[in-house]
Amino acid sequence: MNTLTMKGHAPDHFRWEESDGVAVVTLTGAERKNPLTFDSYAELRDTFRALAYAEDVKAVVLTGSGENFCSGGDVRDIIGPLTGMDMAGLLRFTRMTGDLVKAIRACPQPVIAAIDGVCVGAGAAIATASDIRLGTPGAKVAFLFTRVGLAGCDMGCCAMLPRIVGQGRASELLFTGRSMRAEEGERWGFFNRLVEPDALREEATALAANLANGPNFAHGMTKTMLNQEWNMSLEAAIESEAQAQAICMQTRDFERAYRAFMEKRSPEFEGD
Numbered sequence: 001m002n003t004l005t006m007k008g009h010a011p012d013h014f015r016w017e018e019s020d021g022v023a024v025v026t027l028t029g030a031e032r033k034n035p036l037t038f039d040s041y042a043e044l045r046d047t048f049r050a051l052a053y054a055e056d057v058k059a060v061v062l063t064g065s066g067e068n069f070c071s072g073g074d075v076r077d078i079i080g081p082l083t084g085m086d087m088a089g090l091l092r093f094t095r096m097t098g099d100l101v102k103a104i105r106a107c108p109q110p111v112i113a114a115i116d117g118v119c120v121g122a123g124a125a126i127a128t129a130s131d132i133r134l135g136t137p138g139a140k141v142a143f144l145f146t147r148v149g150l151a152g153c154d155m156g157c158c159a160m161l162p163r164i165v166g167q168g169r170a171s172e173l174l175f176t177g178r179s180m181r182a183e184e185g186e187r188w189g190f191f192n193r194l195v196e197p198d199a200l201r202e203e204a205t206a207l208a209a210n211l212a213n214g215p216n217f218a219h220g221m222t223k224t225m226l227n228q229e230w231n232m233s234l235e236a237a238i239e240s241e242a243q244a245q246a247i248c249m250q251t252r253d254f255e256r257a258y259r260a261f262m263e264k265r266s267p268e269f270e271g272d
Contacts, residue, residue: 058219121143132207
């Protein structure tokens with residue numbers, strides 16, 4: 001795979017489609033609600049890492065096949081083998097799953113999760129790691145780690161989820177493992193909005209296309225600052241944003257927008 005383009009990318013463990021700057025990643029295995037395996041974890045991680053250098057992909061849609069998003073780690077292919085691993089093997093696995101979340105957060109492209117049906121466990125974690133989430137009325141999100149005897153602190157959920165829905169709500173979801181209903185998720189801010197199932201992919205792709213046609217360098221800067229400012233004081237954040245915005249003001253997209261405004265037309269951004 002060329003580090004400057006995703007052309008020809010052909011993963012073995014999920015579907016990849018790319019058109020006009022929008023990539024659609026579709027988790028597969030609909031008969032088992034699109035579970036993740038050791039191989040799909042690693043291939044997803046490597047794909048999102050490669051996106052950090054891809055000039056031809058401007059936005060990403062992450063979705064599932066059939067009528068579900070993702071049922072989390074596959075019981076037969078992952079959960080069973082994990083019970084027989086030593087600590088070193090377990091830590092290699094948990095670090096790999098965390099590396100997928102870090103890759104989603106680190107790639108400059110906005111990542112839109114399009115969620116229908118089951119979205120649980122690791123599936124809920126990668127949805128949480130996405131920048132924007134669209135759901136359907138039938139979406140059911142559960143961080144069900146405690147229901148299999150594990151802690152709710154998996155794949156960064158204890159860091160990310162409170163920032164999205166608040167500390168108390170996140171605590172309830174992570175302690176109980178219960179399902180968050182779709183309307184509840186929208187009210188709490190987990191879902192940006194709900195759409196009907198037959199319109200989900202179209203809505204997500206249209207949003208991604210709108211973002212892809214925007215100032216892509218600036219979008220990447222926005223995502224970077226959203227990540228970095230988690231650990232900053234307000235004073236440090238304001239100074240960092242001043243520097244980031246000054247960098248963006250040197251791009252030709254900034255000049256293009258000015259010229260378009262003066263000529264009373266919509267700007268045509270090119271990402272530089």
